[in-house]
Amino acid sequence: MLFTSLKRALRPLSWLALCMPLWLASLANAQEKPYFVTYSHDLEEPGNLDIETKTALARPDGSTHYGATALELEYGVRAWWTSELYLDGQATAQDSTIFTGFRIENRLRMVMREHAVNPVLYVEYENTSGADKTILEVVGHDGQSDLAETNAEARKEHQHEAELKLILSSNVKDWNIAENFISEKDLGHDPWEFGYAFGASRPLRGAASGRICTFCAEKFIAGAEAYGGLGDTDALTLHDTSHYVAPLIGWQLPKGLRLSFSPGFGLTSTSLARVYRVGVAYEFNQIGNWFHSANGGAQ
Amino acid sequence: MICSHRRIFSLSSIALFATLAFAAAVHSHFDHVPAKEHARNNPLAGQPQAVAAGALVYSDHCAECHKADARGDGHKRPSLHSENVRTATDGDLEWFLRQGDLAHGMPSWSSLPTEQRWQLVAYLKSIQ
Numbered sequence: 493m494l495f496t497s498l499k500r501a502l503r504p505l506s507w508l509a510l511c512m513p514l515w516l517a518s519l520a521n522a523q524e525k526p527y528f529v530t531y532s533h534d535l536e537e538p539g540n541l542d543i544e545t546k547t548a549l550a551r552p553d554g555s556t557h558y559g560a561t562a563l564e565l566e567y568g569v570r571a572w573w574t575s576e577l578y579l580d581g582q583a584t585a586q587d588s589t590i591f592t593g594f595r596i597e598n599r600l601r602m603v604m605r606e607h608a609v610n611p612v613l614y615v616e617y618e619n620t621s622g623a624d625k626t627i628l629e630v631v632g633h634d635g636q637s638d639l640a641e642t643n644a645e646a647r648k649e650h651q652h653e654a655e656l657k658l659i660l661s662s663n664v665k666d667w668n669i670a671e672n673f674i675s676e677k678d679l680g681h682d683p684w685e686f687g688y689a690f691g692a693s694r695p696l697r698g699a700a701s702g703r704i705c706t707f708c709a710e711k712f713i714a715g716a717e718a719y720g721g722l723g724d725t726d727a728l729t730l731h732d733t734s735h736y737v738a739p740l741i742g743w744q745l746p747k748g749l750r751l752s753f754s755p756g757f758g759l760t761s762t763s764l765a766r767v768y769r770v771g772v773a774y775e776f777n778q779i780g781n782w783f784h785s786a787n788g789g790a791q
Numbered sequence: 792m793i794c795s796h797r798r799i800f801s802l803s804s805i806a807l808f809a810t811l812a813f814a815a816a817v818h819s820h821f822d823h824v825p826a827k828e829h830a831r832n833n834p835l836a837g838q839p840q841a842v843a844a845g846a847l848v849y850s851d852h853c854a855e856c857h858k859a860d861a862r863g864d865g866h867k868r869p870s871l872h873s874e875n876v877r878t879a880t881d882g883d884l885e886w887f888l889r890q891g892d893l894a895h896g897m898p899s900w901s902s903l904p905t906e907q908r909w910q911l912v913a914y915l916k917s918i919q
Contacts, residue, residue, distance in 0.1 A: 525902075534902045540855075571893040604893045606901050663901040698904035702844035710904070777855040 525668055526742025526752035528769045529629060529719045530691030532670040533610040533661035535599060536568030539780045544750075544773035548627050550764045555640035556585040560592070560625035567779075572601040582625045588643045593620030593651070595628075599659070606663075614657035614672075622649030627767060629655070631676045632685030632724040633732050635762035652679040667694045668715075683725040691717035693740070706746055713742040717754070720763075734763035748775045820875060820892060821883040831882030833916075835909045845914025848907050852900065861918055867896060877919045884912045 525532050528546055536542055544564045551557045560582035569575050576597045583589035597616035623646035625639050654677050661670040674687040693715025701708045720735030722728070738756035745751065752771035758764045821829075835841035850859070857863050861871040876884070888908050891899035900908060 532902070535898070537855075537898050538896050568898075571891060571896050571898045601893060606890050606899050666904040668902065695904055699906035700844040700848050700910055702840050702847060702910075704847065710907075 524742065524744075524750060524773065525670075525691070525693050526713050526715065526740045526754070526771065527670070527691045527693070527717050528738070528740065528752070528754055528771065529627075530670050530672055530689040530717045531599065531612070531614060531657065531659045531661075532668050532691070533601065533612045533659060534668075535572065535574040535601060535612075536566050538568040538571050539778045540568045541776040541779045542566040542773060543776070544771055546626065546628070547770045548625065548767055549770070550625075550627075550639070550767040552636040552640040552764060556587065558582055558584040558587075558625055558639070560627070562595075562626040562628060572604060574599045578626075578628070580620060580624050580626050582623065582643075584625075584643055590621075590623060590643050590647060592624040592626075592647070593618065595620070597655075608664075609660050609662050612659035612661065614655075614659055616653075616655040616657075618651060618653040618655060620651050620653075622646040622651065624651070629674055629676070629687055629689065630719050630721045630734050630736070631655075631674055631687035632683075632721050633727070633762070634685075634687075634721050635732065635734050636758075636764045637762075639764070653677060654679060666698045667692060685724040686722040686728070687720060688722060689717060689719035691715060693742075704746070711744045713744075715740055720759075732762055733760065735759040736763055736767065738767075738769070740769075742771075748777075750774070820887055821879050824883045824886045828882045828886040829880055831880070831885065833881035833885070833909050833912050835906070835913050836881065836916075838913065841910045841913040842917045844907075845910035845912070845917075848903070848911045849914050852903070853911070861915075871915060872919065876915060881909075881912050881916070884915060885909060888912070 524542075525534065542564075544566065545561050546564060547559055547561045549557070549559050560580065563579045564576060566574060566576045576599075578595040578597070580592045580594065581590060582592055595616055595618045597614060600613045600615075602611045602613055622638070622641070623643050656675050658673045659670065660672075661668065668691070670691045672689040674689065676685045676687070693713050695710050696712045696714060697709035700710055705711070716737065716739045718735070718737045721733035723730065723733060736756045736758055738754045740752060740754035742750065742752040750771070750773040752769075752773075754769040756767040756769065758766065849861070853861075856868045857871055858868070863870040879887075885908050888900045888903070888911060890901075891897045893899065903911075
């Protein structure tokens with residue numbers, strides 16, 4: 493009964509997650525990291541549009557299963573500047589399927605050269621409801637109780653938030669190691685909230701095999717990420733905060749399709765016990781060229 | 792007499808300025824490569840399989856801008872069949888791939904595994 497209702501509730505989002513990348517058609521390939529929460533200093537290539545769905549599946553204590561999807565449109569404005577739009581929604585079993593808001597973010601490389609540690613500034617504006625369950629970051633005292641409310645109750649709360657992240661990231665001997673320091677401020681009178689995310693990943697094989705293949709080791713990237721809240725300016729403490737550790741795997745399929753999967757495990761009683769994440773991505777190459785003729789004029 | 796000296800000085804200054812401006816205009820992407828990087832050799836040099844693998848890496852990551860024939864678009868995306876690439880050392884090319892030129896639209900490929908960058912260098916050298 494529960495499974496049937498969950499299946500029914502998730503159907504629209506699953507169709508969106510499954511069909512969106514398949515609907516797209518172009519040739520592309522990128523060495524993207526399979527992180528769901530952590531950002532590395534890799535930006536979108538200029539002119540490319542990456543479309544990705546990031547879905548989180550979980551069940552808070554005392555509530556029902558839910559699936560929350562963020563549809564991410566990521567565009568490389570410049571080699572040092574990436575801009576993104578997120579559209580969030582969720583479906584909760586025995587409840588409803590709702591749109592929960594949008595986010596606009598920009599990531600800016602702060603230095604033009606590659607260094608041992610590469611800083612990137614992340615600036616985001618969020619306009620979401622309290623029913624947003626995508627868990628794209630954990631800050632302050634975020635916990636599973638926030639995710640257990642009914643959609644009708646939770647969506648009454650509107651969140652207009654600004655978020656700043658300092659992304660520090662290094663590529664060392666085929667490993668990527670990334671650290672994110674997060675601060676978020678509701679544009680009302682709520683205090684500043686803080687959080688962190690760390691990630692490390694590497695391809696299963698460094699050298700390309702020299703043949704077109706789908707299951708070669710170099711097409712897989714494995715790693716792990718850890719993320720959590722660090723309290724807020726009213727209570728800068730780890731008490732009553734959520735923390736997760738999540739192994740992850742990414743698979744680069746032919747024709748620019750990319751899949752990623754990550755089971756996350758909560759480390760405190762405030763955290764969800766488990767959260768499963770699935771990502772499906774597709775990259776359009778050089779979309780600016782679609783609107784220009786070969787001689788550079790607009791079509 | 793003084794007037795003639797002034798004219799010579801002015802002409803010399805203009806010539807010097809023009810030379811410097813020209814030199815700046817034709818500077819190579821590889822002018823800033825550290826000596827240690829410049830001197831590096833491709834550990835995969837001379838391996839036909841590295842060239843074949845590099846061709847696939849090129850097709851996956853570079854062809855979208857530099858085109859399948861590596862001749863660019865004749866505008867912002869430069870041809871890779873160039874004197875710059877021909878005369879660059881393996882170390883220069885690997886360094887440039889790792890650094891990119893973010894201000895001019897070339898992304899950094901530091902996220903590619905080191906071996907794939909060397910395979911790419913082997914391929915780029917093979918098409919010159």
